[in-house]
Amino acid sequence: MTELTKLTIAEAREKLAAKAFTATELTEAYLSAIDTANEKLNAYVAVTHDKARAMAKASDERIAKGEAGALEGIPLGIKDLFATEDVHTQASSHILDGFKPKYESTVTANLWADGAVMLGKLNMDEFAMGSSNETSYYGPVINPWRAEGSNADLVPGGSSGGSAAAVSALLCAGATATDTGGSIRQPAAFTGTVGIKPTYGRCSRWGTVAFASSLDQAGPIARDVRDAAILLKSMASVDEKDTTSVDLPVPDYEAAIGQSIKGMKIGIPREYRLDGMPEEIEALWKQGIDWMRDAGAEIVDISLPHTKYALPAYYIVAPAEASSNLARYDGVRYGLRVPGKDIADMYEQTRAAGFGREVKRRIMIGTYVLSAGYYDAYYLKAQKVRTLIKRDFEQVFDQGVDAILTPATPSAAFGIADQEMASDPVKMYLNDIFTVTVNMAGLPGIAVPAGLDAKGLPLGLQLIGKPFEEETLFRTAHVIEQAAGRFAPNKWW
Amino acid sequence: MTLIDTRTPDPKRFISGATGDWEIIVGMEIHAQVTSEAKLFSGASTTFGAAPNANVSLVDAAMPGMLPVINEVCVKQAIRTGLGLKAQINLRSVFDRKNYFYPDLPQGYQISQFKQPIVGEGKVTVSVGPAKDGSFEEIEVGIERLHLEQDAGKSMHDQHPTMSYVDLNRSGVALMEIVSKPDIRSADEAKAFLTKLRTILRYLGTCDGNMDEGSMRADVNVSVRRPGGEFGTRCEIKNVNSVRFVGQAIESEARRQIAILEDGGSIDQETRLFDPAKGETRSMRSKEEAHDYRYFPDPDLVPLEFDQAYVDALAADLTELPDEKKARFIEAFGLSEYDASVLIAEKATADFFEKVAKGRDGKAAANWVINDLLGALNKAGQGIDETPVSADQLGAIIDLIKNGTISGKIAKDLFEIVFTEGGDPVAIVDERGMKQVTDTGAIEKAVDEVIASNPEKVEQAKAKPTLAGWFVGQVMKATGGKANPQAVNALVKEKLGIDD
Numbered sequence: 001m002t003e004l005t006k007l008t009i010a011e012a013r014e015k016l017a018a019k020a021f022t023a024t025e026l027t028e029a030y031l032s033a034i035d036t037a038n039e040k041l042n043a044y045v046a047v048t049h050d051k052a053r054a055m056a057k058a059s060d061e062r063i064a065k066g067e068a069g070a071l072e073g074i075p076l077g078i079k080d081l082f083a084t085e086d087v088h089t090q091a092s093s094h095i096l097d098g099f100k101p102k103y104e105s106t107v108t109a110n111l112w113a114d115g116a117v118m119l120g121k122l123n124m125d126e127f128a129m130g131s132s133n134e135t136s137y138y139g140p141v142i143n144p145w146r147a148e149g150s151n152a153d154l155v156p157g158g159s160s161g162g163s164a165a166a167v168s169a170l171l172c173a174g175a176t177a178t179d180t181g182g183s184i185r186q187p188a189a190f191t192g193t194v195g196i197k198p199t200y201g202r203c204s205r206w207g208t209v210a211f212a213s214s215l216d217q218a219g220p221i222a223r224d225v226r227d228a229a230i231l232l233k234s235m236a237s238v239d240e241k242d243t244t245s246v247d248l249p250v251p252d253y254e255a256a257i258g259q260s261i262k263g264m265k266i267g268i269p270r271e272y273r274l275d276g277m278p279e280e281i282e283a284l285w286k287q288g289i290d291w292m293r294d295a296g297a298e299i300v301d302i303s304l305p306h307t308k309y310a311l312p313a314y315y316i317v318a319p320a321e322a323s324s325n326l327a328r329y330d331g332v333r334y335g336l337r338v339p340g341k342d343i344a345d346m347y348e349q350t351r352a353a354g355f356g357r358e359v360k361r362r363i364m365i366g367t368y369v370l371s372a373g374y375y376d377a378y379y380l381k382a383q384k385v386r387t388l389i390k391r392d393f394e395q396v397f398d399q400g401v402d403a404i405l406t407p408a409t410p411s412a413a414f415g416i417a418d419q420e421m422a423s424d425p426v427k428m429y430l431n432d433i434f435t436v437t438v439n440m441a442g443l444p445g446i447a448v449p450a451g452l453d454a455k456g457l458p459l460g461l462q463l464i465g466k467p468f469e470e471e472t473l474f475r476t477a478h479v480i481e482q483a484a485g486r487f488a489p490n491k492w493w
Numbered sequence: 494m495t496l497i498d499t500r501t502p503d504p505k506r507f508i509s510g511a512t513g514d515w516e517i518i519v520g521m522e523i524h525a526q527v528t529s530e531a532k533l534f535s536g537a538s539t540t541f542g543a544a545p546n547a548n549v550s551l552v553d554a555a556m557p558g559m560l561p562v563i564n565e566v567c568v569k570q571a572i573r574t575g576l577g578l579k580a581q582i583n584l585r586s587v588f589d590r591k592n593y594f595y596p597d598l599p600q601g602y603q604i605s606q607f608k609q610p611i612v613g614e615g616k617v618t619v620s621v622g623p624a625k626d627g628s629f630e631e632i633e634v635g636i637e638r639l640h641l642e643q644d645a646g647k648s649m650h651d652q653h654p655t656m657s658y659v660d661l662n663r664s665g666v667a668l669m670e671i672v673s674k675p676d677i678r679s680a681d682e683a684k685a686f687l688t689k690l691r692t693i694l695r696y697l698g699t700c701d702g703n704m705d706e707g708s709m710r711a712d713v714n715v716s717v718r719r720p721g722g723e724f725g726t727r728c729e730i731k732n733v734n735s736v737r738f739v740g741q742a743i744e745s746e747a748r749r750q751i752a753i754l755e756d757g758g759s760i761d762q763e764t765r766l767f768d769p770a771k772g773e774t775r776s777m778r779s780k781e782e783a784h785d786y787r788y789f790p791d792p793d794l795v796p797l798e799f800d801q802a803y804v805d806a807l808a809a810d811l812t813e814l815p816d817e818k819k820a821r822f823i824e825a826f827g828l829s830e831y832d833a834s835v836l837i838a839e840k841a842t843a844d845f846f847e848k849v850a851k852g853r854d855g856k857a858a859a860n861w862v863i864n865d866l867l868g869a870l871n872k873a874g875q876g877i878d879e880t881p882v883s884a885d886q887l888g889a890i891i892d893l894i895k896n897g898t899i900s901g902k903i904a905k906d907l908f909e910i911v912f913t914e915g916g917d918p919v920a921i922v923d924e925r926g927m928k929q930v931t932d933t934g935a936i937e938k939a940v941d942e943v944i945a946s947n948p949e950k951v952e953q954a955k956a957k958p959t960l961a962g963w964f965v966g967q968v969m970k971a972t973g974g975k976a977n978p979q980a981v982n983a984l985v986k987e988k989l990g991i992d993d
Contacts, residue, residue: 083558096557103551105558207558213792242560243795321792324590327601328555332659343657347594370592370787379789 023073095354105207133161323366580615826855
């Protein structure tokens with residue numbers, strides 16, 4: 001049965017349709033893989049065996065009747081940030097203890113409507129705040145990848161670390177994830193998987209626990225570019241319940257795969273060449289440029305002059321929104337409540353016990369930057385920077401650039417409980433240096449595996465596109481995938 | 494906002510303290526619940542009086558991942574109100590979050606409009622009076638802004654020995670906060686302003702104005718100063734829920750501040766509450782305790798934008814406003830300012846009057862509506878919408894006087910019958926023999942009888958012609974008031990030989 005878990009979504013879809021095996025068999029294969037591996041990898045915070053079996057059975061019935069949907073019988077893992085009806089939904093936080101919503105997020109509802117099967121809820125950084133999946137109340141996720149000759153545990157990246165690890169370790173056929181500053185692309189890069197953050201407004205945010213509303217966007221993490229395209233097609237939709245979602249038809253992303261990139265203009269931003277950037281990253285980037293050129297694309301040097309302000313501005317805007325978004329976790333209506341001597345004491349006790357260190361840090365930062373007397377200097381200025389970053393991209397695209405190629409991360413996966421990162425939060429924040437500009441500008445960005453570093457750990461490249469031109473990203477990323485090949489960890493778990 | 498003094502100090506509004514005269518300065522913030530079926534950002538019902546937590550959606554309860562969606566009905570209501578306040582309508586406005594913790598505020602923030610409200614500056618003309626001589630004075634109160642915001646839920650502290658209960662039915666209901674400029678100079682003006690504002694909102698159908706149900710409440714900013722001097726430090730009296738209390742709160746707060754100032758003290762800027770039982774205000778929180786609300790634009794909502802055509806369409810459909818109606822009533826029906834003011838105070842009354850006045854004498858219609866109908870309704874504790882006498886019925890009564898079928902005196906009796914028993918006035922007059930006697934033969938007979946049985950009075954009348962009135966009265970009495978008074982008068986004079 002384990003062979004079944006090796007199939008991509010596209011392959012499994014074909015074989016299910018051909019009745020080579022049943023959705024139930026496929027689901028059982030994944031459930032059994034999870035049951036074996038999860039103790040070691042900690043990718044899932046809840047496994048929904050019964051629900052998965054019931055959904056698979058329903059899929060088999062629809063397949064039998066010839067009523068199969070686009071994702072019929074495909075077993076998926078769902079990031080714990082998405083509300084799933086009657087199922088554990090806690091954003092991997094203690095403060096949402098026992099919370100099982102009576103509603104289903106629009107993104108997951110779209111997937112189930114297309115016939116997908118839910119395997120369970122995936123671990124993540126608490127409230128999606130983190131770049132290593134170490135801030136989860138449910139403990140860190142372990143990266144299925146290890147450096148050659150080492151048994152040391154590595155982080156899978158974050159915040160969608162559970163999603164990336166589960167996809168990489170074949171514990172689901174694909175996974176939902178979310179990206180506020182790089183939370184899809186960075187873990188994808190750290191695990192040799194493909195992750196796309198679509199344009200802001202492409203997927204509905206309704207029913208997804210909010211971190212920073214103006215930046216949050218759902219997207220898939222998948223084994224390859226085609227699977228990412230298949231998943232995004234199902235996840236994306238306009239939604240009258242989310243007025244920031246955009247009413248544009250969702251294209252057949254899969255059709256873009258394999259299309260030539262000949263004559264496309266690929267921009268290489270000089271500001272992304274950082275001082276002290278590892279040579280391996282530099283080499284990878286150059287390799288990516290060569291692959292693009294070899295495929296007939298025109299390579300142009302571009303400038304995105306406000307790039308260096310993106311990360312500091314992001315760490316003002318995102319915490320500001322988060323400080324307000326997380327105010328609802330007050331112990332009054334749901335989740336954790338720690339009794340207090342009066343209402344203020346109850347709030348303080350509950351929030352002190354319910355939120356982890358990183359979440360508290362960001363609430364404090366956000367509260368500070370919105371405070372009277374500081375608003376103009378921080379929040380307002382950060383919003384102005386955001387406008388400038390957006391304009392940088394617009395100007396480049398106006399010059400005819402179709403997509404921008406950058407490294408996905410400044411390094412490969414690092415160790416669990418890395419001392420340097422733990423002692424200096426800013427070091428951790430630097431993980432998002434290449435990805436955060438994309439969120440600030442609301443653009444689509446894809447991370448695709450492009451090679452291994454000297455220790456045998458995966459590295460990714462990022463492609464950034466124009467608003468709602470995800471097809472360009474699938475086309476270009478597929479070229480890299482074709483050239484670089486695919487990467488899988490050696491099973492040790 | 495910059496404070497601009499638009500009024501000239503007027504000694505008749507001063508209140509005198511121990512050390513001289515003081516002038517009261519008042520500005521108001523009125524929270525008016527928008528008349529709409531559903532809440533501002535959720536589809537939940539706004540029905541008053543539902544069981545606790547019956548009207549609560551996932552959005553109102555701030556469940557994780559929920560998002561607000563603007564209710565267009567509320568937007569239209571705010572625009573209509575802005576038009577009614579002769580105010581600037583902003584084609585682009587922004588919703589902000591006002592952050593604070595309270596159990597009846599599930600999101601931990603209220604969605605409001607801070608820097609860019611939907612409605613800007615406007616004005617309300619307020620008629621203050623009548624004074625002892627019956628005159629009215631018109632003042633203009635500037636409107637600073639109107640914005641849309643969510644109401645909070647309700648905390649109930651008396652349901653459990655140690656816990657509080659929360660009812661979220663009101664949570665998310667749309668409110669319009671209407672902010673006046675500090676243009677009000679007395680408690681009477683404040684009451685008149687609030688009453689006028691309520692009239693305008695009711696005309697527009699944008700707020701039902703029921704203060705006892707909490708649909709309208711006022712925060713009153715009060716300060717005092719020496720006449721014409723610099724504005725003093727203000728105190729804000731929160732959540733005053735009747736027109737009368739607004740007056741009382743201002744009076745008592747002004748007195749409190751004057752007493753402090755005359756004692757050589759100074760006013761602390763603070764938020765106060767009015768205690769209707771004691772008739773005084775008490776401190777709620779000081780400026781130092783004031784919240785830092787950390788306003789910022791709500792990232793869940795795109796800016797609210799519409800074009801001028803959208804506003805124009807609403808303006809074209811706007812109902813006639815009280816000021817316009819009053820002017821028209823004075824002009825078209827020849828009414829006095831006072832009568833017109835009374836009639837337009839409630840739109841239903843004005844509509845009723847217009848129905849009665851249609852094709853009839855406007856003044857007569859106004860007299861009947863104001864003196865008889867409103868008087869009777871008031872006595873019965875009923876509103877115009879509960880009137881047992883319809884406009885058609887009242888019109889029929891007026892017609893019966895006009896065509897001479899009944900006298901004005903009989904008409905009062907007829908009105909009483911219609912008010913208490915109902916029925917068609919024409920039929921009642923017929924059935925109960927209330928018709929005025931215009932048959933001169935019958936009148937003559939009655940006059941003859943009265944003259945014949947009062948020979949002494951006849952003699953007296955010849956010397957003193959004014960006594961003719963006594964004979965007229967006797968004839969009217971004898972005919973049960975049905976005789977035509979003019980005909981009786983003429984005949985009496987003729988028979989007594991009195992010249993006109």
